[in-house]
Every structure is written in C-alpha cells, then in structure tokens.
Amino acid sequence: MNASSAVRSTVARTEPVRQRRKQARPGELIAAALELFVQRGFAATRLDDVAKRAGVSKGTLYLYFDSKEALFKAAIAEGLIPVLDDIDRMLETFTGGTSELMEALLLHWWRNVGATPLGGIPKLLISEARNFPDIAEYYHQVVVQRGHHLIRRALERGLREKEFRAVDIDATIEILFAPLLMLVVWQHSFGACDAVTDHPFRAPEKFLRTHIDLVMHGLRRAQNQRIEPT
Amino acid sequence: MNASSAVRSTVARTEPVRQRRKQARPGELIAAALELFVQRGFAATRLDDVAKRAGVSKGTLYLYFDSKEALFKAAIAEGLIPVLDDIDRMLETFTGGTSELMEALLLHWWRNVGATPLGGIPKLLISEARNFPDIAEYYHQVVVQRGHHLIRRALERGLREKEFRAVDIDATIEILFAPLLMLVVWQHSFGACDAVTDHPFRAPEKFLRTHIDLVMHGLRRAQNQRIEPT
Amino acid sequence: MNASSAVRSTVARTEPVRQRRKQARPGELIAAALELFVQRGFAATRLDDVAKRAGVSKGTLYLYFDSKEALFKAAIAEGLIPVLDDIDRMLETFTGGTSELMEALLLHWWRNVGATPLGGIPKLLISEARNFPDIAEYYHQVVVQRGHHLIRRALERGLREKEFRAVDIDATIEILFAPLLMLVVWQHSFGACDAVTDHPFRAPEKFLRTHIDLVMHGLRRAQNQRIEPT
Amino acid sequence: MNASSAVRSTVARTEPVRQRRKQARPGELIAAALELFVQRGFAATRLDDVAKRAGVSKGTLYLYFDSKEALFKAAIAEGLIPVLDDIDRMLETFTGGTSELMEALLLHWWRNVGATPLGGIPKLLISEARNFPDIAEYYHQVVVQRGHHLIRRALERGLREKEFRAVDIDATIEILFAPLLMLVVWQHSFGACDAVTDHPFRAPEKFLRTHIDLVMHGLRRAQNQRIEPT
DNA sequence: CATGAATGAGGGTTCATTCAT
DNA sequence: CATGAATGAACCCTCATTCAT
Numbered sequence: 001m002n003a004s005s006a007v008r009s010t011v012a013r014t015e016p017v018r019q020r021r022k023q024a025r026p027g028e029l030i031a032a033a034l035e036l037f038v039q040r041g042f043a044a045t046r047l048d049d050v051a052k053r054a055g056v057s058k059g060t061l062y063l064y065f066d067s068k069e070a071l072f073k074a075a076i077a078e079g080l081i082p083v084l085d086d087i088d089r090m091l092e093t094f095t096g097g098t099s100e101l102m103e104a105l106l107l108h109w110w111r112n113v114g115a116t117p118l119g120g121i122p123k124l125l126i127s128e129a130r131n132f133p134d135i136a137e138y139y140h141q142v143v144v145q146r147g148h149h150l151i152r153r154a155l156e157r158g159l160r161e162k163e164f165r166a167v168d169i170d171a172t173i174e175i176l177f178a179p180l181l182m183l184v185v186w187q188h189s190f191g192a193c194d195a196v197t198d199h200p201f202r203a204p205e206k207f208l209r210t211h212i213d214l215v216m217h218g219l220r221r222a223q224n225q226r227i228e229p230t
Numbered sequence: 231m232n233a234s235s236a237v238r239s240t241v242a243r244t245e246p247v248r249q250r251r252k253q254a255r256p257g258e259l260i261a262a263a264l265e266l267f268v269q270r271g272f273a274a275t276r277l278d279d280v281a282k283r284a285g286v287s288k289g290t291l292y293l294y295f296d297s298k299e300a301l302f303k304a305a306i307a308e309g310l311i312p313v314l315d316d317i318d319r320m321l322e323t324f325t326g327g328t329s330e331l332m333e334a335l336l337l338h339w340w341r342n343v344g345a346t347p348l349g350g351i352p353k354l355l356i357s358e359a360r361n362f363p364d365i366a367e368y369y370h371q372v373v374v375q376r377g378h379h380l381i382r383r384a385l386e387r388g389l390r391e392k393e394f395r396a397v398d399i400d401a402t403i404e405i406l407f408a409p410l411l412m413l414v415v416w417q418h419s420f421g422a423c424d425a426v427t428d429h430p431f432r433a434p435e436k437f438l439r440t441h442i443d444l445v446m447h448g449l450r451r452a453q454n455q456r457i458e459p460t
Numbered sequence: 461m462n463a464s465s466a467v468r469s470t471v472a473r474t475e476p477v478r479q480r481r482k483q484a485r486p487g488e489l490i491a492a493a494l495e496l497f498v499q500r501g502f503a504a505t506r507l508d509d510v511a512k513r514a515g516v517s518k519g520t521l522y523l524y525f526d527s528k529e530a531l532f533k534a535a536i537a538e539g540l541i542p543v544l545d546d547i548d549r550m551l552e553t554f555t556g557g558t559s560e561l562m563e564a565l566l567l568h569w570w571r572n573v574g575a576t577p578l579g580g581i582p583k584l585l586i587s588e589a590r591n592f593p594d595i596a597e598y599y600h601q602v603v604v605q606r607g608h609h610l611i612r613r614a615l616e617r618g619l620r621e622k623e624f625r626a627v628d629i630d631a632t633i634e635i636l637f638a639p640l641l642m643l644v645v646w647q648h649s650f651g652a653c654d655a656v657t658d659h660p661f662r663a664p665e666k667f668l669r670t671h672i673d674l675v676m677h678g679l680r681r682a683q684n685q686r687i688e689p690t
Numbered sequence: 691m692n693a694s695s696a697v698r699s700t701v702a703r704t705e706p707v708r709q710r711r712k713q714a715r716p717g718e719l720i721a722a723a724l725e726l727f728v729q730r731g732f733a734a735t736r737l738d739d740v741a742k743r744a745g746v747s748k749g750t751l752y753l754y755f756d757s758k759e760a761l762f763k764a765a766i767a768e769g770l771i772p773v774l775d776d777i778d779r780m781l782e783t784f785t786g787g788t789s790e791l792m793e794a795l796l797l798h799w800w801r802n803v804g805a806t807p808l809g810g811i812p813k814l815l816i817s818e819a820r821n822f823p824d825i826a827e828y829y830h831q832v833v834v835q836r837g838h839h840l841i842r843r844a845l846e847r848g849l850r851e852k853e854f855r856a857v858d859i860d861a862t863i864e865i866l867f868a869p870l871l872m873l874v875v876w877q878h879s880f881g882a883c884d885a886v887t888d889h890p891f892r893a894p895e896k897f898l899r900t901h902i903d904l905v906m907h908g909l910r911r912a913q914n915q916r917i918e919p920t
Numbered sequence: 921c922a923t924g925a926a927t928g929a930g931g932g933t934t935c936a937t938t939c940a941t
Numbered sequence: 942c943a944t945g946a947a948t949g950a951a952c953c954c955t956c957a958t959t960c961a962t
Contacts, residue, residue, distance in 0.1 A: 043273035044361055047953065057927050059955080068953070127357035129419035131274050137425040144420070171440040174431065178412040179405055185415070189359035190374070195367035201404065210401040218448035277936065287944045289938080298936065503733035504821055506931065517948050519934080528932065587817035589879035591734055597885035604880070631900040634891065638872040639865050645875070649819035650834070655827035661864065670861040678908035737957065747923045749959080758957065 026064045026074070029054050034075040038120025038188060042072055042128050072128075073135055079121050080143050083112045087150050091157075098158035099216045102176070103209075105154060110180060110208055119184035126185065148173050164219045172219070179211045256294045256304070259284045264305040268350025268418065272302055272358050302358075303365050309351050310373050313342045317380050321387075328388035329446045332406070333439075335384055340410060340438055349414040356415065378403050394449045402449070409441045486524045486534070489514050494535040498580025498648060502532055502588050532588075533595055539581050540603050543572045547610050551617075558618035559676045562636070563669075565614060570640060570668055579644035586645065608633050624679045632679070639671045716754045716764070719744045724765040728810025728878065732762055732818050762818075763825050769811050770833050773802045777840050781847075788848035789906045792866070793899075795844060800870060800898055809874035816875065838863050854909045862909070869901045 032054035036045040047068055051058045065071040087105055094101045113119055129136035151173045158164035183201050190196045201207055262284035266275040277298055281288040295301040317335055324331045343349055359366035381403045388394035413431050420426045431437055492514035496505040507528055511518045525531040547565055554561045573579055589596035611633045618624035643661050650656045661667055722744035726735040737758055741748040755761040777795055784791045803809055819826035841863045848854035873891050880886045891897055 040361060041271075041273065041357065043271070046951090058953090059928065060926055062954070062956095063925070123356070126353070126415055126419040127271065130422050131270060133423040133425055136420055136423045140420055140423075140426050167444070168436075168440045171437045172444070174412065174437065175409055175441050175444060179408040182404065182408040182411060185356055189356040190366055190370055192360050193363040193366045193370075195363055196370045206398075207401045207404065210398045211405050214397070214402070214405060214445060214448040218444040276934090288936090289944055290942085292937070293942070500821060501731075501733070501817065503731070507933090508931080518932085519949065520947055522933070522935095523946065583816070586813070586875055586879040587731065590882050591730060593883040593885055596880055596883045600880055600883075600886050627904070628896075628900045631897045632904070634872065634897065635869055635901050635904060639868040642864065642868040642871060645816055649816040650826055650830055652820050653823040653826045653830075655823055656830050666858075667861045667864065670858045671865050674857070674862070674865060674908040675904060678904040736955090748957090749923055749925095750921085752958070753921070 029056070029061060029064055029071070030075045033071050034079065034120070035117060037072060037075060038117065038124050039192075041124070042068075042131070047071075069132070069135075072132070073138070076121060076125065076135060076139055077142075079118050080113060083109060083118070084143070084146050084150065086112065091150060091153050098154060098161060098163045099220065101157070102151075102154050102216065103212045105150070106176070106180060106212060107205070107208065110183075110204065114180060114184045114187075115204070120188045122181060123185045123188040147177070151176060158219065162221065165221045167219060172215075176215055180208065183207070259286070259291060259294055259301070260305045263301050264309065264351070265347065267302060267305060268347065268354050271354070272298075272361070277301075299362065302362065303368070306351060306355065306365055306369055307372075309348055310343060313339060313348070314373070314376050314380065316342065321380060321383050328384060328391060328393045329450065331387070332381075332384050332446065333442050335380070336406070336410060336438065336442060337435070340413075340434065344410060344414045344417075345434070350418045352411060353415045353418040377407070381406060388449070392451065395451045397449060402445075406445055410438065413437070489516070489521060489524055489531070490535045493531050494539065494580070495577060497532060497535060498577065498584055499652075501584070502528075502592070507531075529592070529595075532592070533598070536581060536585065536595060536599055537602075539578050540573060543569060543578070544603070544606050544610065546572065551610060551613050558614060558621060558623045559680065561617070562611075562614050562676065563672045565610070566636070566640060566672060567665070567668065570643075570664065574640060574644045574647075575664070580648045582641060583645045583648040607637070611636060618679070622681065625681045627679065632675075636675055640668065643667070719746070719751060719754055719761070720765045723761050724769065724811070725807060727762060727765060728807065728814050729882075731814070732758075732821070737761075759822065762822065763828070766811065766815065766825055766829055767832075769808055770803060773799060773808070774833065774836050774840065776802065777837075781840060781843050788844060788851060788853045789910065791847070792841075792844050792906065793902050795840070796866070796870060796902060797895070797898065800873075800894065804870060804874045804877075805894070810878045812871060813875045813878040837867070841866060848909070852911065855911045857909065862905075866905055870898065873897070 029050070033045070033050045036050055036053060039045075047061055048058055050071070051061055054060075061071065065074060087108060090101070090105055090108065094104065113121075125136060125139050152169060155164065155167075155169055155172060159166070159169075183204055186201050191201065259280070263275070263280045266280055266283065269275075277288055277291055280301070281291055284291075291301065295304060317338060320331070320335055320338065324334065343351075355366060355369050378400075382399060385394065385397075385399055385402060389396070389399075413434055416431050421431065489510070493505070493510045496510055496513060499505075507521055508518055510531070511521055514520075521531065525534060547568060550561070550565055550568065554564065573581075585596060585599050608630075612629060615624065615627075615629055615632060619626070619629075643664055646661050651661065719740070723735070723740045726740055726743065729735075737748055737751055740761070741751055744751075751761065755764060777798060780791070780795055780798065784794065803811075815826060815829050838860075842859060845854065845859055845862060849856070849859075873894055876891050881891065
C-alpha cells in the first residue's frame with residue numbers, strides 16, 4: 001500500500017549538487033521540471049531554471065528529452081499512476097462498510113497526492129489542457145477515467161449491498177471527487193499567494209471529513225441515518 | 231435581475247471586424263482580450279491577436295493599457311461583479327424554503343456565469359494566480375470572498391429557520407460550490423479538447439440538480455427528508 | 461535589353477542607413493542576404509549579420525520572411541530570371557551567323573551575371589543543393605532548364621542553317637556552358653581566397669572568347685572535316 | 691597504375707559497425723568524415739554522426755584531431771594525390787597520339803575520381819573555400835595547380851609534335867577540364883536531388899567522349915584551317 | 921586509449937513594447 | 942487618436958568541445 005515512486009522520492013531534492021556525473025538520472029530532471037511547471041505553468045518555466053534546479057546545464061536536458069514539451073509529457077506521464085494502483089488494491093481487499101471504504105479511498109488519494117507535490121499535476125493539466133490537447137488526452141485516459149472507474153466500483157459496491165440509495169452514479173462520482181480536486185487546485189493557485197491569507201481550505205483533512213460525511217449522509221438509505229454532530 | 235454589463239455584452243462578439251469604429255473603447259479591447267485569455271491562457275495569448283480581434287492595431291492597445299499585464303487585470307477586474315449583485319438581490323427578496331433559495335442561487339450563477347463565456351474567468355484565474363499574485367489577491371477579495379459570503383448568508387438563513395442541521399459552515403460553502411467550479415474548470419480545460427469525447431459533465435444542469443439535491447439531502451434535518459427519485 | 465532589376469540595383473547598397481522607416485523594402489533585405497549567403501554559404505551566415513548589413517534589426521527580417529530558409533528562397537528566386545528574359549529576346553531578334561549569336565548570348569550572360577554579384581547564385585545553389593532539395597528543384601526548373609532550352613534553340617538554329625555539323629545537342633549544351641559556370645564557381649570559391657594568387661581565370665573575357673572560338677571551331681562544318689558520329 | 695590508397699580503400703565503408711576494432715586508426719575516421727562532409731557539407735555535418743559512422747565515440751575523434759576543422763583538413767589533404775601520381779606516370783610512359791593520350795588521361799581521372807566517392811572532394815572544396823581559405827590554399831597548390839601542370843604537359847606534347855594548332859594553353863587547360871569538374875559538381879549537388887530527374891549528365895562517359903572529341907576537333911591542325919590568333 | 925555524459929556559447933525565432941508618421 | 946513598422950531582449954534548441962572515469 002506504499003505509494004512511493006522514483007519521481008516522488010526525488011521531488012524534493014535541491015541539495016547542493018555533488019558527484020553528479022553518472023548519477024543525474026532523468027528522474028531528477030523530471031522532478032525539477034515538475035516542481036517548476038507546477039509553480040509557474042508550462043510557458044512561464046524556463047529550461048534554464050529547470051536545469052539549474054536539477055543541478056545540470058541546459059544542454060543536459062536534451063540528452064534525456066527531445067524538447068520542452070517531451071519533458072512536460074514525461075513529468076505528467078507516470079506521476080499519479082502508482083497511487084491509482086494503490087487504490088485499486090484497496091478496493092480489492094477492503095472489508096467493512098462501503099462508507100468507510102469510500103472515506104479510506106479518498107483520504108488515501110489526499111494523503112498521497114493532494115498533500116504532496118504531486119497535487120500540482122491535476123492543476124497543471126487543467127491549466128495547460130487547451131494548449132496541449134494530446135497531453136490532456138493521455139492524462140484523461142490514463143488518470144481521469146481510471147480514477148472515475150475506481151470510485152464507480154466503490155459506489156456500486158455500496159449499491160449492491162443496499163448501503164446506498166439509488167443515485168445517478170456518474171454525477172455522484174463527480175460530486176464526490178470535485179472537492180478534493182478543488183482542494184489541490186486551490187492550494188496550487190490562490191493558496192500559493194501570500195496575500196490570500198484566509199484559507200478556506202486551511203484544514204484540509206477536517207474539510208474532507210465534513211465533505212465525506214455530508215455526501216455519505218446523502219447517499220445512505222434513510223433508515224440508517226444517524227445525526228452526526230460536527 | 232438582469233446581469234448584463236458592458237463587458238459581457240461584448241464578450242461574445244466574434245463578428246468579422248466591421249469597418250473600424252471611430253470609437254474603439256477600452257470595453258471592446260477588454261472583451262477581445264478576455265476571450266483570448268480564456269481560450270489560451272495569458273502567456274499563450276499574443277497582443278497581435280487581441281488587437282486583430284478587436285479590429286484595432288497593436289499600438290492602440292497601448293493607448294488604453296500600460297502593458298499586457300494591465301490589460302489582463304482590466305479584463306479580470308469587473309467581469310463577475312454584476313452577477314454577484316444579482317445574487318445579493320435574490321437573497322434579500324427571496325421568500326420560500328432555503329433549499330429552494332439555494333438552488334435558485336446556484337442555478338443563477340450557473341446560467342449567468344458558468345454557461346457563458348464568463349465561465350472562463352475562474353479557470354483563468356486559477357491557472358495564472360501564482361504568476362500574478364496581485365491579480366489573484368484582487369479577484370479573491372472582490373469575487374471569491376464575496377461569493378462565499380453570499381452563500382454563507384443563505385446557509386445561515388437555513389440554520390436560523392431550523393431547516394438545516396448544524397454543520398461546519400465554511401466547509402459546507404466549499405462543498406456546495408466546488409462542483410460548480412469544477413464544471414467551469416472542466417469545460418475550459420479537458421472539455422475543450424476534441425479528443426476527450428466522454429463528457430462527465432455533458433448535462434450540466436442535470437448534474438447540478440443532482441448535486442444540490444444530494445447536499446440538501448445531507449443538510450436538511452432528518453425528519454423532513456423525502457426520498458427523491460433521480 | 462537592360463537586365464537591371466530591383467534586386468540587382470540594390471545589391472551594393474551598404475550606405476549608412478538614413479530615413480529607413482517606411483523604406484527598408486524586402487528588396488534591400490534580399491540584397492543583403494544574397495551578398496552574405498554568396499560570401500559564406502547559407503549555414504555560416506547569421507541573420508544578425510544580414511540584418512546589420514541591411515541596417516535593420518534581426519526582428520525586422522521576420523516581418524518580411526517567415527524563416528531563414530524563406531529568405532534564402534526569396535534571394536534565389538528572382539535573381540537570374542531577368543537575364544534569361546534578355547537572352548530570350550536576343551534569340552528572337554538576332555540576325556547574323558549563329559556562331560556570332562552564340563558568342564553574343566554567352567557574353568551577355570557573363571557580363572550580366574558572371575561578372576556581377578549575381579554570379580554567386582549558381583555557386584551558392586551548387587553548394588547547398590543537397591541540404592535544400594526543394595530550393596534546388598525550384599532553381600533547376602526555373603533557371604537551369606530554361607537556360608538549357610535557350611542554348612538549345614541557338615544550337616538548333618545553327619543546325620537548321622547548316623552552319624553546324626551534327627552533334628549530340630544535350631552534351632554540347634553542357635560543354636558550351638560548363639566553362640562559364642566554372643568561371644563563376646571559381647570566382648566565388650578559390651578566386652575569393654587572397655592566398656590563391658595565380659588566377660587561371662584572371663582574364664575572363666579573353667578566356668571566354670578562347671572557349672567559344674574553340675567550340676565553334678569544333679562545331680562548324682569545314683569542307684575537309686569528317687563528320688564524327690557520337 | 692593502381693590508384694588505391696588507405697583513404698580510398700575505406701571511403702566506401704558503410705557496413706554496420708562491426709565489433710569495434712581495437713585499432714580505430716585515423717584513416718577510418720577520415721574516411722567517415724569525408725563521406726559525410728561530401729554528402730552534407732562541412733557545417734551541416736555533425737561530429738556525432740562522423741563518430742557513429744566510424745564506429746567510435748565522439749571523444750575518440752579528439753584523440754586524433756584537434757578540432758572539426760582539423761579533421762576537415764585531414765580529410766581533404768591526401769584524398770586526390772594518388773590519382774595525380776597515376777596520371778604523372780601515364781604522361782611519362784604513354785606512346786601514341788596526343789589526342790589519345792589526352793583522352794586516356796581525362797578518362798582515368800573520371801574513372802578514379804569522378805565516378806568514385808572521391809568526386810565529392812572538389813565540390814566540397816568549392817563550397818567551403820571561402821570559409822576555410824587556408825585549406826583552399828593548400829588544396830589549390832597540391833591538387834589544382836599540379837593537375838593543371840599535368841594537362842599542360844600533355845598539351846605541350848601535342849604542340850611540340852605539331853598535332854595541335856597554336857592555342858592559349860592556360861585557357862585550353864580550363865576548357866578541357868571544366869566539363870569534368872562540372873560533372874562531379876553536378877553529381878554532388880543537383881544530381882543528388884531526387885526531384886531533379888532529368889539528368890543532363892546521366893551518361894557521363896558518353897558525355898565525356900563528346901566533349902573530348904569536340905575539343906580535340908578544335909585543337910587538331912587541319913590542312914584548311916587557318917591558325918587563329920588568340 | 922576510449923568513452924559518453926556534461927557543458928555552454930551561439931543562433932533562429934517570437935513577441936511585448938515603442939515611436940515616427 | 943491611431944497606425945504598424947521596427948526593435949531587441951529572451952528563450953528554445955544545437956552541437957563542438959571537454960574531462961572524469
């Protein structure tokens with residue numbers, strides 16, 4: 001259930017560059033690129049800065065990636081997949097109420113994506129989708145659609161076991177996930193501005209529990225409802 | 231209850247540039263800029279194209295705006311305020327259940343912002359916030375915070391009248407609004423890619439009603455709940 | 461019979477740039493580019509230098525030409541066509557022996573191309589043909605083939621009037637023109653090196669007359685000459 | 691009369707790089723470089739490609755040559771000298787008419803240079819002479835001037851034996867050799883473009899015989915011919 | 921000797937900004 | 942007021958050259 005990956009494990013490396021030779025792997029370049037793309041967007045990120053952050057020269061980037069766009073694609077490509085694998089396993093092995101499964105599942109995404117630098121990826125994709133339709137398409141297929149499918153499986157489990165009342169499944173998926181997405185989007189946009197000091201999302205986990213409680217409240221069949229104090 | 235404004239009335243203009251008006255006012259320039267910023271983002275929008283769309287020369291832009299960034303600020307500045315004024319009036323004059331008020335209020339925003347070109351503004355702001363913190367701050371104060379306050383007033387009305395159960399108000403505001411925001415964000419990112427053909431949000435109003443129903447279901451005090459067919 | 465053209469008339473302009481604005485026509489840029497392309501070849505010519513020579517900034521080049529290659533094409537495109545037009549007219553109006561016509565025709569090419577900066581174009585094309593096959597193709601069709609056709613017409617005139625003996629026409633065309641081409645190729649390669657001081661082509665017109673005399677000698681029917689089959 | 695040399699024997703090697711010879715001698719590097727320089731010109735040839743073709747790493751090139759230019763010089767330096775040695779021997783040993791000697795001599799050059807990869811060298815020199823004057827100077831002295839001298843010796847033999855009429859010797863040398871040079875220049879420029887499908891030089895030996903016949907025709911004394919002063 | 925990863929200066933291209941008309 | 946030609950700084954990308962291994 002560990003979601004660590006090569007990319008994520010190096011994302012934070014900015015240490016003074018030591019014995020680089022023979023060790024500056026593409027992974028480090030991708031990590032540096034991802035950080036800057038997330039911070040500034042694709043167009044506003046200069047390859048000079050990516051190189052500097054990775055502790056290499058500009059030319060080195062071109063030893064590993066054909067172009068700035070190829071680097072962008074690489075940075076996007078595999079970042080989130082391991083987490084989806086985790087969630088897949090959770091769905092297969094979880095025993096217990098579906099409400100609890102749903103909460104575990106969404107919190108896992110939050111803790112392993114939303115609360116990490118990877119959280120910048122969805123926001124980045126949203127920002128650049130129109131200018132890079134092919135990347136958007138790839139991401140949509142490999143990440144978005146798969147993510148939807150995972151939540152769908154959880155919802156269907158709850159319906160099958162009569163825990164949930166009948167609802168529009170597709171719409172409910174969006175409703176369930178929208179606040180999590182808003183959270184990461186907010187963190188990487190307004191939330192990153194110093195001047196915006198009142199953080200409506202300043203306590204993300206508390207917010208998420210409220211959200212999950214609220215929606216589960218709405219999803220569960222009436223007889224079982226207990227009034228939860230918040 | 232009319233939300234029209236100088237900006238919005240021209241936002242949709244795509245007509246072939248007529249014989250250039252002697253009076254090409256800033257409003258037309260802003261409208262042209264907004265359309266392109268929304269379509270391509272700030273960095274990818276060329277002033278050449280803005281000028282062409284407005285039917286003026288590039289130099290003319292500099293008669294009205296000091297820089298590309300100033301044009302961006304102007305384009306963002308007033309776009310959404312009239313709609314907030316509308317909603318303010320709705321809150322003051324509405325008579326009826328708060329659930330119905332909330333639905334009316336959110337649908338109004340959808341119909342006058344989300345479903346119009348103005349819907350691109352929130353997405354644009356999200357994309358560019360980190361690169362233009364001062365614009366983000368302005369927008370946050372004048373649009374985001376005010377919008378939150380309006381929903382808060384509706385929520386407090388429901389609590390005061392014992393229609394809603396006790397909830398975390400701030401979190402609920404976000405939860406209520408997040409799907410609407412996701413909707414516009416999606417429309418102006420993945421939704422604009424031809425290759426992304428499965429539209430999870432393809433029936434926005436139906437989706438919104440499901441959402442509102444679900445959350446109202448969760449918000450209302452238990453005894454009053456009726457099971458709504460979807 | 462004047463072979464002057466806009467391009468050629470400006471080829472030599474390097475005068476201190478005066479009231480440039482509104483007057484730096486594409487022709488000047490082409491002339492500057494042609495000079496440098498001829499001197500250094502396509503790859504070794506920097507657009508900075510072309511701009512400097514034309515007295516404009518580098519960006520200005522892109523107001524008139526889409527790319528360095530487009531500038532190259534433009535420089536090549538029209539340079540030699542007026543001279544071919546001249547020769548066409550000579551063929552139509554000349555009265556006298558065909559040997560004299562041929563001499564007049566080749567000398568005209570020499571004086572209006574070979575002995576001018578335009579002489580650099582054939583050499584340039586030869587140097588760059590493999591790297592720019594589409595330009596080579598265009599030039600071959602518009603200049604080379606037409607030039608061949610013009611000489612062919614002169615040859616056929618001589619044959620028709622029994623002035624020349626039967627020869628392989630295509631081969632003879634090449635033989636007639638090869639020394640002229642070598643002359644310009646040499647002038648723009650070895651001939652431009654200071655260190656190469658012995659000029660085998662130092663008296664071009666004398667050389668050309670020798671050449672023409674020699675070949676005409678071989679071409680003309682002589683009572684005792686045997687007709688050689690080729 | 692064998693013109694083979696270390697350089698030429700390897701010029702044609704394009705075989706897939708065998709298990710790298712422990713002894714990758716300069717000769718192989720030069721051969722690889724020459725092929726690529728001839729194909730693409732100096733500037734457009736990348737040392738990466740030269741190394742790849744020679745089956746060594748890029749760094750290895752710098753073990754043998756100080757710079758790209760040094761490699762260019764080396765590639766040019768010795769390529770054609772063995773053929774000139776051949777022709778020298780022909781001049782010393784030939785018995786028979788000078789017309790026949792001249793034909794043998796020119797055909798030998800054609801078959802051992804023009805029709806082989808070595809034919810690219812003259813074209814390469816012509817293309818790059820202005821950018822590398824010192825190489826041009828070297829080549830001019832060692833190849834061009836010597837070649838002229840060899841033809842001059844043949845011409846003087848014909849004059850001495852009263853086989854040829856009096857002509858301008860220097861000019862005649864150029865005239866004799868120009869078509870051969872044009873042939874190789876054309877083959878390595880327009881002739882290498884797929885789109886240029888009509889080959890005026892498509893039958894080189896036939897063309898050369900026509901040329902030689904024509905010029906010999908003009909050179910030989912004929913009882914009725916008047917001696918033309920040049 | 922040989923490698924090949926790394927470098928960094930240099931060139932083509934873009935585009936916000938200016939200003940003479 | 943309006944124009945649009947001109948500017949030049951900035952950025953992506955290439956590739957000859959170096960050097961630690």
